[in-house]
Amino acid sequence: MAVSSSLFTSAFQGSMSLSSRKTCNKDFMFNHSSLSKQSGYLKSIYPRNPRFLPNEKLTKLELTNRLSERKGALCCALELDNTPSFSVGKKFQLDDVIEAQQFDKEDLSAIFEVARQMELIEKNSPGSQILKGYLMATLFYEPSTRTRLSFESAMKRLGGEVLTTENAREFSSAAKGETLEDTIRTVEGYSDIIVMRHFASGAAKRAAATADIPIINAGDGPGQHPTQALLDVYTIEREIGKLDGIKVGLVGDLANGRTVRSLAYLLAKYKDVKIYFVSPDVVKMKDDIKDYLTSKGIEWEESADLMEVATECDVVYQTRIQRERFGERIDLYEEARGKYIVDRRVLGAMPKHAVVMHPLPRLDEITVDVDSDPRAAYFRQAKNGLYIRMALLKLLLVGW
Amino acid sequence: MAVSSSLFTSAFQGSMSLSSRKTCNKDFMFNHSSLSKQSGYLKSIYPRNPRFLPNEKLTKLELTNRLSERKGALCCALELDNTPSFSVGKKFQLDDVIEAQQFDKEDLSAIFEVARQMELIEKNSPGSQILKGYLMATLFYEPSTRTRLSFESAMKRLGGEVLTTENAREFSSAAKGETLEDTIRTVEGYSDIIVMRHFASGAAKRAAATADIPIINAGDGPGQHPTQALLDVYTIEREIGKLDGIKVGLVGDLANGRTVRSLAYLLAKYKDVKIYFVSPDVVKMKDDIKDYLTSKGIEWEESADLMEVATECDVVYQTRIQRERFGERIDLYEEARGKYIVDRRVLGAMPKHAVVMHPLPRLDEITVDVDSDPRAAYFRQAKNGLYIRMALLKLLLVGW
Amino acid sequence: MAVSSSLFTSAFQGSMSLSSRKTCNKDFMFNHSSLSKQSGYLKSIYPRNPRFLPNEKLTKLELTNRLSERKGALCCALELDNTPSFSVGKKFQLDDVIEAQQFDKEDLSAIFEVARQMELIEKNSPGSQILKGYLMATLFYEPSTRTRLSFESAMKRLGGEVLTTENAREFSSAAKGETLEDTIRTVEGYSDIIVMRHFASGAAKRAAATADIPIINAGDGPGQHPTQALLDVYTIEREIGKLDGIKVGLVGDLANGRTVRSLAYLLAKYKDVKIYFVSPDVVKMKDDIKDYLTSKGIEWEESADLMEVATECDVVYQTRIQRERFGERIDLYEEARGKYIVDRRVLGAMPKHAVVMHPLPRLDEITVDVDSDPRAAYFRQAKNGLYIRMALLKLLLVGW
Secondary structure (H helix, E strand, C coil), rough: HHHHHHHHHHHHHHHHHHHHCCCCHHCCCCCCHHHHCCCHHHHCCCCCCCCCCHHHHHHHHHHHHHHHHHHHHHCCCCCCCCCCEEEEEECCCCCCCCCCCCCHHHHHHHHHHHHHHCCCCCCCCHHCCCCCCCCCEEEEEEEEHHHHHHHHHHHHHHHEEEECCCCCCHHHHHHHHHCCHHHHHHHHCCCEEEEEEECCCCCCHHHHHHCCCCEEEECCCCCCCCCHHHHHHHHHHHCCCCCCEEEEEEECCCCCCHHHHHHHHHHHCCCCCEEEECCCHHHHCCHHHHHHHHHHHCCCECCCCCHHHHCCEEEEEEECCCCCHHHHHHHHHHHHHHHHEEEEEEEEEHHCCCEEEECCCCCCCCCCCCCCCCCHHHHHHHHHHHHHHHHHHHHHHHHC | CCHHHHHHHHHHHHHHHHHHHCHHHHHHCCEEEEEEEEHHHHHHHHCCCCCCCCCHHHHHHHHHHHHHHHHHCCCCCCCCCCCCCCCCEEEECCEECCCCCHHHHCHHHHHHHHHHHHHCCCCCCHHHHHHCCCEEEEECCCHHHHHHHHHHHHHHCCCCCEECCCCCCHHHHHHCCHHHHHHHHCCCCCCHHHHHHECCCHHHHHHHCHHHHHHHEECCCCCCHHHHHHHHHHHHHHHHHHCCCCEEEECCCCCCCHHHHHHHHHHCCCCCCEEEECCCHHCCCCHHHHHHHHHHCCCECCCHHCCCHHHHEEEHCCCCCHHHCCCCCCHHHHHHHCCCCHHHHHHHHHCCCCEEECCCCCCCCCCHCCCCCCCHHHHHHHHHHHHHHHHHHHHHHCCC | CHHHHHHHHHHHHHHHHHHHHHHHHHCCCHHHHHHHHCHHHHHHHHHCCCCCCCCHCCCCCCHHHHHHHHHCCCCCCCCCCCCCCEEEEEEECCCCEHHHHHHHHHHHHHHHHHHHHHHHCCCHHHHCCHHHHHHHEEEECCCCHHHHHHHHHHHCCCCCEEECCHHHHCCCCHHCCCCCCHHHHHHHHCCCCCEEEEEECCCCHHHHCCCCCCEEEEEEECCHHHHHHHHHHHHHHHCCCCCCCCEEEECCCCCCHHHHHHHHHHCCCCCCCCEEECCCCCCCCCCCHHHHHCCCEEEEEECCCCHHHHHHHEEEEEECCHHHHHHCHHHHEEEEEEHHEEEHHHHHHCCCCCCCCCCCCCCEEHHHCCCCCCCCCCHHHHHHHHHHHHHHHHHHHHCC
16 A cells, blocks of 8 residues: 555665764765655655654664764864765755754755745745744753744744743753753654754754754854854855855954854855954964865965955954953953954945945944945844745755 | 836835934824825735835935934933824824824724724634734843733734743843844844833833834833823723713822823823822822823812722722832831722722722732622723734734 | 523523532532533634633622632642542533542543544644634743643644743732732733643642633642643553553652652552552652552552562653752662662563653653663653643633
């Protein structure tokens, strides 16, 4: 019978996915889901996420195997030697969003293509209902209202529903000592996708290794914040019109900002890119990223002259100097903080087509009088986060 | 072509709105939105709130101009000399709900008319879907679960969706120093309307000057709480059947309660109203409101005899004596607190058609045995808050 | 006219319900709602919960009467002598879910029948919309993210909407001194059903005595957590296939765990059940439950040998030893905690058809290597909570 036969196929694919999961560092996203997608029939009789396999026993076998993977699955910050690709045929398959490194250039184009479609969705149009019936859980172990609202808005703009947890640390875990894995297994029983923010690096990878539903990393401590990296690159493409051949000035705290590190990493995938690093001495870009850029043939330069860089660049990407990084050396913080301000003078030096970006929130590293200039792209950049997250939710829950 | 021409019109209206925005104290609510509403065509091709102008550059010019308005835009408590009117033709246009003073008598009737329609909406009727596809963000800088739930219920009863922020102080703002204006610009990218509660007087006005989407003030510190004022007047009309010619006893903390101050202000718009002030000496009604009532020809009287006032009034409006206003003088608090209690004896003195109102929460200033009397209107009053908020959301998002 | 006549009937039924409410201990759930359910016509013209009586005056009379019930309504933990039945004809009527004792064997079968239907509801099928237009308020006076998410997921899986309050203690109550009754009266104006978690035993009963809409007790302090008890029994039936004739080992903290107490109580309703108590001496099962089981002819036995019990049982129900119960005697805690661990050795002793259950969260009282065994039922048990809550929401809001 067709039904049971396709269920069997799916179970079989489930077991295949295990071996590919084990080779996690090479292509950890390639699993049964990508295969089962080819079987349109399966989806029509079993309309949930294809990772909900009906065969209970097999799923449990998978769980065991995945548990054994856990120890090796901890990721540390931005692992530069890790360049997986998980394209299948012309269209890639997306199972989780864990780190910027999981995306190659083709993946990025594909996601950006969907994001542009998302921009065009009208209120109450059929497109606004493509995630109807789907339930997203936001499992936030530390508050990040901005990111949470952006994801929840994305889900609701597509007709989906949301379960919110803003203080997941109290989710038994801290108070009662439950493991992250147990929490994930409980929450995945209530929802179709989990957006997780955690204080510990590598937490999202652990969650993905446990869950049978998609996980999106909304920031795991000093580790990764891949949707921010995606929206940054998307914004550059939208504002400048291209990614190959662009010149980008990264300004501010380059040592601690995971945003600029991820951005530099992703830009290295494009041709003829030039990157300028402009930062106070105490928070300079670290060598690992510089070495990586060099190894990829990407030209980079350190500069102390923001005005000169401004005249050269397509994008001036400003970041906040984070006081908490300076401990008791408030004098160093104050010195670093006031050094590179983007104001109307800097704006005056910039080409007409160039833009100012910032991951927000900003303090005074961009003066308020810059906001009214059409080249101030940071609020449009924040809005682009919505479209990127809509695109990812669509890709993870219903595919292309 | 029709489309681009109407877009151009809308952009033009946008720029017109700026000059009217600048004369903020006279009629600050009259802007491009009121004009663009006349163009039904625009709405049908661009179904979002008409304030989302497609022309990005112009919007940015607006932003600059609005920023320059900011310093003058701080409102202080209840400004009595401020009587704007923003009626356009027979139906008024509503862009934001910031303070009780923005409404004249006709506006109030219009809102109440819509609120009565809201009372009749049945579950799963077409009326229950009029805000389908719209997204409201509740941006609460201090907790007020009662008010938040009332707004969220109103939105959902009309088919709309909600993004909730209960601890918006942690929304980067306090922790990271982001300005309210930057937060508003980010959140307006995720939602269609913002309901804001803030600890600082004037915050709602600042938000409205920044936002391109409607703002509703759900209380800004000691400043305004306009939806409470509206639901109070609505309740009197619903319970007594009229507003002209009524006698209202305001009881309790008249010095600090913004509710009774706003109510006195709004009642002054009606004919032949008489107001009695019944309060302990330490929390008497302040002179500004008394002078205002006198200037409007409203009769008022201070009384120390609640029983006598009860025999005269259509409405006995009781309020809570707020302990926090007395600092270390607990003796004064205890004395003030026990002085005017509405109990069955007071009820016995009241006319059969009269009602007892209270903004809630109550402690013991109304005894529990009053609850069962049909004249105890305070829980119906709370419920009316739902209908008023439904009406405002409808008016702000889809108009008449 | 049919309409007004059926409304009158409903009002009359409302007054009848009062007398039945007063005999609360015998059949406190039998009220006007059960009667008005028989009139299908009433529901079609008045589609809200039948407890929303249109006759305002009568409702207020009811309130008074209910207020007078309050003092006697406080329930203390698990009252064993309390065996109400509220079956009406073949199908029972459900108005509130307050405590495990309110359900008899037939009620349980009926709820489980609905829960099994819930398991089969497909995304975007007609079944997934049966609570469309209904609004549930989660009023949580203490955080319990797990329980809250489970209820909110249940509501949304059926097309309903949710108002969330995670820190209801700040809901004026603690801060401003409002009574629970006043809070309930306000919140019932905004929603169609209230799911309440409270720190005080008996709070749910007080809420139900006040509210005109259904109340579900999601845990009230050391008192009751009836939906946990229901999902436990449901899980046993789903996993073992029967409830009569089963053997259950209750392991861990039997003195303080309300879960195991409620479970023992409910199991006593079935035939030929045998219960084993396995616990450290300091947290042994209390005499009231033992006496109750004996009085019902249920065989029970205390054992210190988990391995032997494991070979006998259909269900090994493990619980967490709660550190907070031991005060400063950390030595006793550590001793108790390590004594009875369910690991692969215990699993090896268990029959093939048996299962391990746990109310979660677990610490190390079940080792992680047990998770992969098909007999590890605890995550399926958590998922069953979703179906039980879906069933209860359906029964309370739209009936059979």
